[in-house]
Amino acid sequence: MHPQSPLARQIQDERVEGVGKSVEQVAAEARETMEKNRICLVRGFPPDPDRYLEFLGRFGEPLMNYSSLSALEKTDPHPQINRVKYKRKVTGAQSVHYVAGGLRPHSARSWRSPRPSHFAMLMVEPGWREAPAGERGESVVLCWNELFTRLAERDGEVFERHFARLSGTPLTFEANNVREELSDLPLLYPLPDARGPYDVGVRLKQDLPAKVEAMGGRVPESEEYRESLAYLMEASADEAFFACFPLERGDLLLLDNHRFAHGRLRIVGEYEADGEVRSNNRELWSVTVH
Template sequence: MYADNPLAQVIQDEHVAGAGKSVEEIAAEAREVMEKNRICLVRDFPLDPDRYLDFLGHFGEPLMNYSSLSELEKTDPHPQINRVKYKKKAGGAQSVHYVAGGLRPHSARSWRSPRPSHFAMLMVEPGWREVPAGERGESIVVSWYDLFNRLAERDGEVFEEHFARLSTTPLTFEANNVREELSDLPLLYPLADARGPYDVGVRLKQDLRDKILGIQEQIPEFEAYQKSLHYLLDASADEQFFACFPMDGGDLLLIDNHRFAHGRLKIVGEYTVDGEARTNNRELWSVTVH
């Protein structure tokens, strides 16, 4: 199962210890891990918005968060931080950051040009741990490089056909609630420092399977492209390719947004104890970095 994915163990074994260190010291150690693995876990990072953004400033420019760019309710701790916390829907539009369901692996700001370089998650409150595994909001990451190499070995020419189509067809789509400059890159795009033919950037929206139906006029040979997209979506959602682990309070996960997808398993949002309704207090702060 995904819990046994070697990448999950590497991420945890090669973490940076943040306790008692300055932001500059933590960032310097994290940079070394990022250069090696393109992903880094920091343990015991201070739960402070300013220090979080200071740390991320060593890797680029933190972007304004979703709610500050949309008409959704704004309850975030800082204009550059998205609060991800379960919230019972009261009617009308609701941010994806408030739902209890799982989040399919996806790229941060998949629609945006230029492409953001990093994505970060800081666990503020891990929430209920007494619920069954797989329902605690465990974090998911998918390495595109590992995925594509495994698919190439497994599927051969079938994979090569899909990979070529997704690498050569420009695509433009919008966010649901945010308006930013839009990319016209293919879903799979080249990287200047690629380690091999399958080391590419990926911009994948969670709901692209449905979204693509509204933009099919811009896609040559749409049915063939749709088949290739479904192949990519199905593979990225296959748990055998997940690196998955629970994050504790103070855990900060920084990923290369070109090379990794991120998501989470579902959470139990609420239940009743002795007639009293309780709400899961799990809270995570996410930031996209350019």
């Protein structure tokens, strides 16, 4: 893990201070940072659903959350906000938002058409901080342009072959619990305002290899495609490429969903003390914006 990567430092150093400012003021400052960096940290934002959605409404349309579109239990603070909080599994299916394990970097609504433009996280309660580093639910972001540039330098023709295949093969896959219109874009797709050859949009789902495996021969050159996908999955899960830092209470992280993946290191979900099981009260509100 590299918590002091250049990108992690830049995100924190160029943060927007939200205390004492109107939503309009904070959004205006955040927009300037987004235009420059495609990612922005706002510090000191109130954990209020209405103000959170008002802020995000300046960047697009907040989408309905996963629970609203699925048969999973609905415990979210608003139909457009996903509550990410550890919850012990009892029976039946459980949302990924309730688990304690880490979440590998992935794209928001990777299956969806049209592609969502932004993804946001607001830390409401950071939870237990006495756990060792790497087990506190530290937030992870991955810049695709930076990753692909470094892979091109490291792997040369091998990278270029995988990059071309993942850029040139349309792919349609479904969510596990959500039903929305599906994209048929390649996993790596062009952007109209690209800043370089590797500045592309990426739609990556955590369990995508299993979905591609189930498609079998419906994917052109399926064996070679699975090889390229495995290359992408391995590289995107390599902590050497992560920008990683803990979000504090009132931290709002907004990112360009085309250009950045988001994830999380694992958290300690529960422990036993004096014969009583206690659960981590870490709570984060995430929203996908179109």
